[in-house]
Amino acid sequence: MKLKNDLLLRTARGEAVERPPVWLMRQAGRILPQYRAVREKLSGFKELVETPELAAEVTIQPVDELDVDAAIIFSDILVIPEAMGLAYEMVEKRGPLFPETIRSEGDIQKLVVGEAAAARLGYVYGALELTRNNLAGRVPLIGFSGAPWTLLAYMVEGSGSKTFSRAKRLLYREPKLAHLLLEKITETIIAYLKEKARHGADLIQLFDSWAGILSPASYREFSAPYLQQICSAITEVPVTVFAKGAWFALEDISRMDCQVIGLDWNVSPEEGRRRAGEEKVLQGNLDPCCLYAGPEQVSRAAREMLEAFGRRHIANLGHGVYPDTPLDGVRAFVQAVKNYRYK
Amino acid sequence: MKLKNDLLLRTARGEAVERPPVWLMRQAGRILPQYRAVREKLSGFKELVETPELAAEVTIQPVDELDVDAAIIFSDILVIPEAMGLAYEMVEKRGPLFPETIRSEGDIQKLVVGEAAAARLGYVYGALELTRNNLAGRVPLIGFSGAPWTLLAYMVEGSGSKTFSRAKRLLYREPKLAHLLLEKITETIIAYLKEKARHGADLIQLFDSWAGILSPASYREFSAPYLQQICSAITEVPVTVFAKGAWFALEDISRMDCQVIGLDWNVSPEEGRRRAGEEKVLQGNLDPCCLYAGPEQVSRAAREMLEAFGRRHIANLGHGVYPDTPLDGVRAFVQAVKNYRYK
Numbered sequence: 001m002k003l004k005n006d007l008l009l010r011t012a013r014g015e016a017v018e019r020p021p022v023w024l025m026r027q028a029g030r031i032l033p034q035y036r037a038v039r040e041k042l043s044g045f046k047e048l049v050e051t052p053e054l055a056a057e058v059t060i061q062p063v064d065e066l067d068v069d070a071a072i073i074f075s076d077i078l079v080i081p082e083a084m085g086l087a088y089e090m091v092e093k094r095g096p097l098f099p100e101t102i103r104s105e106g107d108i109q110k111l112v113v114g115e116a117a118a119a120r121l122g123y124v125y126g127a128l129e130l131t132r133n134n135l136a137g138r139v140p141l142i143g144f145s146g147a148p149w150t151l152l153a154y155m156v157e158g159s160g161s162k163t164f165s166r167a168k169r170l171l172y173r174e175p176k177l178a179h180l181l182l183e184k185i186t187e188t189i190i191a192y193l194k195e196k197a198r199h200g201a202d203l204i205q206l207f208d209s210w211a212g213i214l215s216p217a218s219y220r221e222f223s224a225p226y227l228q229q230i231c232s233a234i235t236e237v238p239v240t241v242f243a244k245g246a247w248f249a250l251e252d253i254s255r256m257d258c259q260v261i262g263l264d265w266n267v268s269p270e271e272g273r274r275r276a277g278e279e280k281v282l283q284g285n286l287d288p289c290c291l292y293a294g295p296e297q298v299s300r301a302a303r304e305m306l307e308a309f310g311r312r313h314i315a316n317l318g319h320g321v322y323p324d325t326p327l328d329g330v331r332a333f334v335q336a337v338k339n340y341r342y343k
Numbered sequence: 344m345k346l347k348n349d350l351l352l353r354t355a356r357g358e359a360v361e362r363p364p365v366w367l368m369r370q371a372g373r374i375l376p377q378y379r380a381v382r383e384k385l386s387g388f389k390e391l392v393e394t395p396e397l398a399a400e401v402t403i404q405p406v407d408e409l410d411v412d413a414a415i416i417f418s419d420i421l422v423i424p425e426a427m428g429l430a431y432e433m434v435e436k437r438g439p440l441f442p443e444t445i446r447s448e449g450d451i452q453k454l455v456v457g458e459a460a461a462a463r464l465g466y467v468y469g470a471l472e473l474t475r476n477n478l479a480g481r482v483p484l485i486g487f488s489g490a491p492w493t494l495l496a497y498m499v500e501g502s503g504s505k506t507f508s509r510a511k512r513l514l515y516r517e518p519k520l521a522h523l524l525l526e527k528i529t530e531t532i533i534a535y536l537k538e539k540a541r542h543g544a545d546l547i548q549l550f551d552s553w554a555g556i557l558s559p560a561s562y563r564e565f566s567a568p569y570l571q572q573i574c575s576a577i578t579e580v581p582v583t584v585f586a587k588g589a590w591f592a593l594e595d596i597s598r599m600d601c602q603v604i605g606l607d608w609n610v611s612p613e614e615g616r617r618r619a620g621e622e623k624v625l626q627g628n629l630d631p632c633c634l635y636a637g638p639e640q641v642s643r644a645a646r647e648m649l650e651a652f653g654r655r656h657i658a659n660l661g662h663g664v665y666p667d668t669p670l671d672g673v674r675a676f677v678q679a680v681k682n683y684r685y686k
Contacts (some may be wrong), residue, residue, distance in 0.1 A: 141412070162505075165665050168632035172640070215608045215630045215661075247590065248609055265558045266591055287558045289511035318558075323437050 001137045003202075006107070008070045008140045011314055012203055012238040012259045013043045018305060020313045021069035022337035023142070024330065025242075027062040028074045031330060034061045045090040046312030049076050052126035063139055070139050070203075073128055073196075077146030077207055080188055081155050083117040086111060088154075101158040105177055113184045118191035125199040134202035143201025144248050145193055147208035148185040148230075149223035152178065155185075164213055171222055178222060186226045190233045197236035204238040205262070206230060211244015212264075220241075224252045231257040240283060246321065250275035250301055265318030269308035282309060285318035291329030298329050302336035311342060344480045346545075351413045351483045354613055354657055355546055355581040355602045355624055361647060363656045364412035365680035366485070367673065368585075369663030370405035371417045373599060374673060376406045388433040389460070392419050395469035402474045406482055411675050413483050413546075416474060416539075418467055420489030424498050426460040427531055428453060431497075444501040456527045461534035468542040475543035476506030486544025488536055490551035490586070491528040491573075492566035495521065498528075498608055507556055514565055521565060529569045533576045540579035548583040549573060555588015555607075562586075567595045574600040583626060587662065593618035608661030612651035628661035641672050645679035654685060 003009070008021040029035055035058050048054050055074045063071050074323050076098055078088045082289060089097045102108060112120070132141055146154075154160075156167040172179050193204050211223060223243070241253050242262025253261055254276045263272045263284035272282055290301050306315065315337040321330065346352070351364040372378055378401050382391060391397050398417045406414050421431045421439055432440045445451060455463070475484055489497075497503075499510040514521050536547050554566060566586070574582050584596050585605025596604055597619045606615045606627035615625055633644050649658065658680040664673065 026650055163632075163665060165632055165635075165667070167634040168630070172633055172636040212609065216611050218630065245609070248611065248614070266555065266588070268591070271591070274468050286560065287511070289506075289508055292512040293515040322506060324508070333604075 001132070001136045002258035003140060005051050005139045008314065009202055009238065011312070012240070014259070014281065014312065016311070018336060019340050019342060020309070020315045021073065022107050022315040022320045022334050023068040023070040024062070024066075024317055025072075027066060027068060028058045028072065029321070030323035031321055031325050031327060032061050032065055034058075034065060042340055044092075045076075048074065049079065050099075050123045052123055052130050055123075055127035056130040056134055059127070059141075060134055063135065066330060067338070068139070068334055071131060071135060072140055072142040072144065072205070073124070073131060073201070074263060075124055075127070075144070077144070077151065077209070078154060079121055079124060080117070080151055080185065080192060082189055083112065083120040084184070095160040096154060097176075098154065102152075102155045102181060105180065108177065108181050108184065111184055114187040115191040117188045118195050121192060121195070125195055128196060128200040141200055142203050142205055143193065143196035144205040144207060145189045145196075145230075147206050147211070147223060147241075148182045148189065148226035149214070149219075150208050150210045151185050151189075152181055152222075153210045153242075155181070155234055164210055168213070168292045171218055175221070182222065182226050186229050189230055193230065194236065197210075197234065201237060203238045203240065203260075204234055205242060206258075208241070208243035208246065210245075211243035211249065214246070216248045219246055219249045220252060224249060224256075227253070228256045242283070247271075247275070251277075254280055260314060262316070263318060269305065273309070281312045282313060283314040284315050285316070286333065288317045288322050289326065290318050291317075291321065291325045291333060293329065294327050295332035298332040299336040302338060304334050306337065306340050344475070346480050346483060348412055348482045349502035351657065352545055352581065354655070355583070357602070357624065357655065359654070360685075362683050362685060363658045363680060365658040365677050366413040366415065367405070367409075367660055367664045367676075368415075370409060370411060371401045371415065372664070373666035374668050374670060375404050375408055377401075377408060381511055387435075388419075391417065392422065393466045395466055395473050398466075399473040399477055400468035402470070402484075406478065409673060410681070411482070411677055413485055414474060414478060415485040415487065415548070416467070416471055416544070418470070420485070420487070420494065420552070421497060422464055422467060423460070423489060423494055423528065423535060425533055426455065426463040426535075427527070428455050428684070429498055439497060439630060441497065441501045445495075445498045445524060448523070451520065451524050451527065453484070454527055457530040458534040460531045461538050464535060464538070468538055469542040471539060483545035484543055485546050485548055486536065486539035487548040487550060488532045488573075490549050490554070490566065490584075491525045491569035492529050492557070492562075493551050493553045494532075495524055496553045498524070502676040507553055511556070511561075512594040514561055517565075525565065525569050529572050532573055536573065536577050537579065539643055540577065544580060546581045546583065546603075548585060549601075551584070551586035551589065552586075552590065559591045562589055562592045563595060567592060567599075569597070571599045585626070590614075590618070594620075597623055603657060605659070606661060612648065616652070623656045624657060626657040626659050627658070629676065631660045631662050631665050631668065634660075634664065634668045636672065638671050638675035640675065641675040642679040646678050646683065648680055649680065649683050
């Protein structure tokens, strides 16, 4: 199906465009009353993730409501650990919880890996196909995965954490075990993302959400090589690497076979460009809290950001939009980008 | 009283020393069985903070037990908001909680400020005097305060938070109110730290624990100017600024009237020196999780860190030591530094 709005893909491929495309991480979610209406009728978050019709519905809501230049499939990074054999629960107001975690080499050897694990995620592929059909080419559809280190962090820690000290302890005490687990996660992610591309994802984003709690040396050993493996393997569609908090790794990421690098709001556009080099497209990075300000102030901040990034840029926040963000602020952000033109 | 071991102070003043001094953030705390024994007998954390005899006792424990080169007074950064009129509770396993928070200009105008607030913290000054007497010159005594932005974050948010989005909303929506509050906090911190120096603190450390959730522009507007005011006002003793997560502000901090800059473990020693310039002494920055490794590995990591920093360095972790850190790891770290000699 030919896309009516392919601005995101043209930008990701490095083509000259008239303005930057714009979307928001977590745009399909609690900021939208339509999402909350769907969610209220359900038993829980996972029912939404695992029911293709519902996932497709909420994926398209922000395209209708906010007029963004891309949809991102509604899902969760933790579907991969679950497909590998570690089921998770999503506890209201607390976040994810894994009743079982990885403790030993035996636990790792028991995991389902690669295509066998990816084959368990039919509900994601179903949601992608349905979304793609229902979008009817209006905008591109983004698929995503957690990065290997971030998924290891949950699989070992068992829940969110300020420090992820249990997961990091594994890196320091049993680095070989950590690498064994990272290899198996990586193999699974690659199989999963190839399926996603086959079922309609036009671009893939890798979320290394816990990158920022690693030292530069740990990141170089335990995260970057696996991200690079994934980037090299996914040749079907453009790939974005978003390693939150890992400003120190931007040079390493800029050498990966990815097209786009996501930046959080700690990195100024100038510093991001300096570290990432000239070649990559940059994505980001307004402070999500900026959208709490009035629409005029949001528009001004958005324009300043666009000026600072210049070309080769995809407009977004520096993190997922916070659930209590006023829709006025979100709309002001999107419209400011859509009204902008490169000189 | 003349200090027998003044290595920390000679280093902070920029003098040539034989090896770096070493201490650990949160060294007086749960890592020590002696601390846990004292803590068990008490009704809660605040009883320990507010009883000079007990605070002095646990402050000296790591000097006895770990042989570190400095003591840091056992206290909490939240004594300042409390002295200003916002009492806090310390909820077991959850962290601090403020039943009342700052919501309006009226709330700010009601606060007790400056010397009047500082005068309410007699228990801290008592603990400092007692510690100094009982230390009998063995090592210097560090006093500390939260930075204005970090204290505002708690006073507005009311508790710890992953995003501190309520506090940050104030910066974006009501910047004048934020500045008014920051001015009052700053005035109070200065009065408090002058009292601390008068009652026995040999060095002052400012903890900007939530620096890392601000954008570079927000940091420059809402944190750096107030830190600078404090640094300029405290002329009695050397000052350390530790702005966790604010790698992007190191150049700004290097222009403040402080002697030492603390670094977290995201910043490599080389990058830290490059950003901070040649003049300042650097403190840090081993990943606290490294101490989970075996003693030999810890010693090696410590030595590598010392080599990378070179002179003008105070050895420490890049954050407070985690409560479940094995004492063997802590000891290996301290001893590796104490056995080191500059070439």
